[in-house]
Amino acid sequence: MTGPVLALAGGVGGAKLAWGLAQILAPEELVIVVNTGDDATFHGLHVSPDVDTVMYTLAGLANPETGWGVAGDSSQVLEMLARYGAETWFQLGDRDLALHIRRTELLGQGKTLSLATQELSRSLGIEHAIVPMTDDAVRTVVNTEEGEMPFQVYFVKHRCVPRVRSVTFAGAGEAGVSPGFDRALNEAGALVFCPSNLYLSIDPILSIPGVRRRIASFQGPRVAVSPIVGGEAVKGPLAKMMTELGREATCTAVARHYVGLCDVLVIDEADGASAAEIEALGIRADVTPTVMHGPEDRIKLAQRVRELVGY
Amino acid sequence: MTGPVLALAGGVGGAKLAWGLAQILAPEELVIVVNTGDDATFHGLHVSPDVDTVMYTLAGLANPETGWGVAGDSSQVLEMLARYGAETWFQLGDRDLALHIRRTELLGQGKTLSLATQELSRSLGIEHAIVPMTDDAVRTVVNTEEGEMPFQVYFVKHRCVPRVRSVTFAGAGEAGVSPGFDRALNEAGALVFCPSNLYLSIDPILSIPGVRRRIASFQGPRVAVSPIVGGEAVKGPLAKMMTELGREATCTAVARHYVGLCDVLVIDEADGASAAEIEALGIRADVTPTVMHGPEDRIKLAQRVRELVGY
Numbered sequence: 001m002t003g004p005v006l007a008l009a010g011g012v013g014g015a016k017l018a019w020g021l022a023q024i025l026a027p028e029e030l031v032i033v034v035n036t037g038d039d040a041t042f043h044g045l046h047v048s049p050d051v052d053t054v055m056y057t058l059a060g061l062a063n064p065e066t067g068w069g070v071a072g073d074s075s076q077v078l079e080m081l082a083r084y085g086a087e088t089w090f091q092l093g094d095r096d097l098a099l100h101i102r103r104t105e106l107l108g109q110g111k112t113l114s115l116a117t118q119e120l121s122r123s124l125g126i127e128h129a130i131v132p133m134t135d136d137a138v139r140t141v142v143n144t145e146e147g148e149m150p151f152q153v154y155f156v157k158h159r160c161v162p163r164v165r166s167v168t169f170a171g172a173g174e175a176g177v178s179p180g181f182d183r184a185l186n187e188a189g190a191l192v193f194c195p196s197n198l199y200l201s202i203d204p205i206l207s208i209p210g211v212r213r214r215i216a217s218f219q220g221p222r223v224a225v226s227p228i229v230g231g232e233a234v235k236g237p238l239a240k241m242m243t244e245l246g247r248e249a250t251c252t253a254v255a256r257h258y259v260g261l262c263d264v265l266v267i268d269e270a271d272g273a274s275a276a277e278i279e280a281l282g283i284r285a286d287v288t289p290t291v292m293h294g295p296e297d298r299i300k301l302a303q304r305v306r307e308l309v310g311y
Numbered sequence: 312m313t314g315p316v317l318a319l320a321g322g323v324g325g326a327k328l329a330w331g332l333a334q335i336l337a338p339e340e341l342v343i344v345v346n347t348g349d350d351a352t353f354h355g356l357h358v359s360p361d362v363d364t365v366m367y368t369l370a371g372l373a374n375p376e377t378g379w380g381v382a383g384d385s386s387q388v389l390e391m392l393a394r395y396g397a398e399t400w401f402q403l404g405d406r407d408l409a410l411h412i413r414r415t416e417l418l419g420q421g422k423t424l425s426l427a428t429q430e431l432s433r434s435l436g437i438e439h440a441i442v443p444m445t446d447d448a449v450r451t452v453v454n455t456e457e458g459e460m461p462f463q464v465y466f467v468k469h470r471c472v473p474r475v476r477s478v479t480f481a482g483a484g485e486a487g488v489s490p491g492f493d494r495a496l497n498e499a500g501a502l503v504f505c506p507s508n509l510y511l512s513i514d515p516i517l518s519i520p521g522v523r524r525r526i527a528s529f530q531g532p533r534v535a536v537s538p539i540v541g542g543e544a545v546k547g548p549l550a551k552m553m554t555e556l557g558r559e560a561t562c563t564a565v566a567r568h569y570v571g572l573c574d575v576l577v578i579d580e581a582d583g584a585s586a587a588e589i590e591a592l593g594i595r596a597d598v599t600p601t602v603m604h605g606p607e608d609r610i611k612l613a614q615r616v617r618e619l620v621g622y
Contacts, residue, residue: 077405084410120395
């Protein structure tokens with residue numbers, strides 16, 4: 001091994017594999033770079049949903065039923081905010097809100113999102129590095145048949161119902177990778193794409209200038225875990241979006257998305273029949289159980305990924 | 312009657328009389344102008360303790376045990392903020408925090424504190440006008456034997472223990488009265504000093520350029536209710552401060568503070584013996600029960616005040 005494993009992650013699915021990797025890799029052996037295209041301001045507070053989910057998951061605080069938010073949280077603040085006329089379609093529990101209040105305060109003091117994330121992670125006892133993809137504002141915009149909408153409006157307010165035409169990343173052209181992401185791209189010995197939404201979690205990371213090229217020319221092993229299992233997304237709107245974007249909701253279509261960016265695609269046993277098609281694209285297919293029901297599944301999948309990257 | 316009653320108030324004691332006045336005067340007959348010298352920023356949120364207390368009291372939400380905060384509030388957010396390393400000596404309940412979050416958002420949108428207060432008050436169903444004394448930053452600073460400290464540090468963190476040498480109001484020189492206060496000073500038919508701390512609640516209001524002069528030349532009846540009863544403050548550090556500042560903790564000393572500013576000082580039956588001394592200062596002493604144990608006491612005192620101002 002020549003450097004840490006660089007794992008690219010979105011929210012819930014990515015956080016589960018990241019948690020698994022964190023159980024079997026030492027803090028210096030893993031850097032988790034997280035999508036921030038979902039970031040949004042609610043009630044004047046900076047919410048970074050994927051970073052939050054990864055932090056809560058690694059800290060053991062995540063709500064096991066939803067995968068996001070804090071387990072056992074209450075909603076006193078939101079009830080009062082509604083009374084003050086604030087829009088409250090975005091769920092924010094009381095314990096969760098503390099994170100956004102504190103982050104917003106740190107950002108207001110001039111700290112970068114990277115530094116704020118580092119400070120907050122450490123406060124929660126997290127030893128592994130959680131790094132936002134950028135310290136600049138990159139915002140995912142979903143272009144639907146009902147018009148263009150910010151990611152959270154599409155995802156939470158409209159529950160992913162509008163048909164998607166395309167996804168863009170406002171601000172990406174002017175954004176730079178965060179210092180931690182830059183360092184990891186230079187120093188990492190292997191790269192892992194966690195099983196996250198291709199369009200909403202992985203593409204925002206790839207949208208930052210230079211990232212796609214640096215991953216394409218990355219020297220170590222590159223492994224992706226398919227977020228599609230048996231023609232369906234394990235969680236979220238990915239399968240629906242693939243269909244709306246004119247693709248099939250299959251592991252082969254996932255592989256096509258990763259051509260030139262990864263060497264091995266881990267697919268579930270349910271998709272073993274796609275292996276030949278995937279390999280025809282120049283990507284090795286590795287068939288293993290990928291659905292993570294509980295902690296043991298996460299660790300098993302992480303172990304398989306570690307083997308595949310040769311750690 | 313020629314205009315509304317203008318009531319000047321600080322926190323808990325002032326809020327009680329303001330509540331009483333609001334029960335017997337129509338919304339157009341009362342303007343409550345509130346001290347903002349206690350305002351402070353906690354966790355990046357603008358907290359306006361006296362305005363909050365008056366709002367919660369008029370909305371029927373105030374914690375009856377403390378007089379401030381929201382009844383039955385929880386503290387999930389603060390517990391997590393402590394975990395993130397934030398200083399949490401200033402108590403902020405979950406339901407209470409929503410007010411500060413929303414106010415901070417409104418201020419961030421460019422609204423003045425007056426407009427934010429108006430919007431928040433109305434959301435809580437309050438019909439009477441609650442007006443901050445100024446929309447500018449006036450901050451009470453307490454000069455103690457242990458050094459100079461911002462009001463909340465003295466009041467909450469150090470529980471008023473350090474001996475006070477003087478009190479100053481940073482920013483007062485450059486501050487202006489809020490539009491609602493200005494209008495009330497022009498249009499009010501009577502003026503009431505609620506039973507609030509002379510140095511920490513009334514003086515900040517008087518520190519804004521022009522206010523002392525305008526009250527001195529105010530044409531209608533001016534009535535103050537003594538915050539000192541039987542040589543003690545009904546609540547808070549007033550009696551202790553009076554002693555530290557070289558004054559006696561008596562109604563006569565209260566009257567001396569109000570010379571030129573009020574025509575009648577309402578004193579409790581416990582202080583009837585001071586009446587002659589007070590009248591020798593040119594202020595009429597009105598002896599009536601002033602301690603407000605419950606809603607009925609508040610209304611009775613408000614009724615007496617209304618009689619005294621001739622409404």
